[in-house]
Amino acid sequence: MTQVVVVTSGKGGVGKTTSTAALGAALAQGGANVVVVDFDVGLRNLDLVMGAERRVVFDLVNVVQGDAKLAQALIRDKRLPNLSLLAASQTRDKDALTAEGVERIIGELREKFDWVLCDSPAGIERGATLAMRHADAAVVVTNAEVSSVRDSDRIIGLLDSKTEKAEKGGHMPKHLLLTRYDAGRAARGEMLKVEDVLEILSIPLLGIIPESQEVLRASNLGAPVTLANPASAPARAYAEAAKRLMGEQIQVTMPMAESRGIFGKLFGRRAVA
């Protein structure tokens, strides 16, 4: 059965789009039929991260408003034939999305794909609530940082009250994806630890994505990091997270603190004390 998953966070810049692209590609690499949908109308970026920015003809708003058929707007990935993108509109304003239109499109996508990943815009406005509206599950992307954790907490509250599933009295499964995690800084007491964030938000952990230069490299190239460099630490972490999303029970790999030079070690140790 199709799973509609919203990738959300409340706060901007924590890695929603990167994570949508990487998880979508990882699921597709596992053989599933996947579509990633950009809900960030006016500020679309998923097309860029996926490397499809020059192939967008029709977008989500065109389909919602009936100007284009869904099949015309879906962009098939050049590397993975079972991965598609539905881009957001760049020019229209965010009110262009209607609740009925989104519901209809999610329904149509359910018939075509195994996984529908909705990349939510930041904030708690219309675009964000529409992106989560019809989800079966949510991936809450969070950085180990106070404002991100607070916003995630707020989003968790919305997922439990404003989604179709919640309104019908159902339970919305939520998964925590901790991104840009720096194990070294956490060990030195400079960053919230995984356990801290888990305790505060109390939702199950989907994965820990280590802070890595590979993520920027991948977006520079227009490729999800799981495709750009599958052997890299963030790619492996995303691949693991995708498996867990599919229901596999596997241990979460804890990122290791990067070994520092002799200078760093000298000073790092002092800071721990």
Add this chain to the structure above:
Amino acid sequence: MNLLALFRRRSTAPIARERLQVLLAHERVMVGGSDLLAVLQEEILAVIGKHISVDRDKVQIKLDRGDPVSTLEIDVEVPSLLPTGALARRSELAAARR
């Protein structure tokens, strides 16, 4: 900042953790229903307003959400419309306290 301060730097993550725990405990209640403190504030002002006209600009509200207690401090500036007798008694009282 001198060199010593560099070495003495405390870890900040536990502080972040504590601040978040206190803040979110309050925000969860707030989003779920109504904010008790905000309701209290409105009702208290309404009660005062029944007896004296309160200038909203002369009301100072301080709110400190803490753990384990929160405080709501409402400072209402009331025009001197008390009967003269009462005023006199009040100034006597104030003098006595001094």
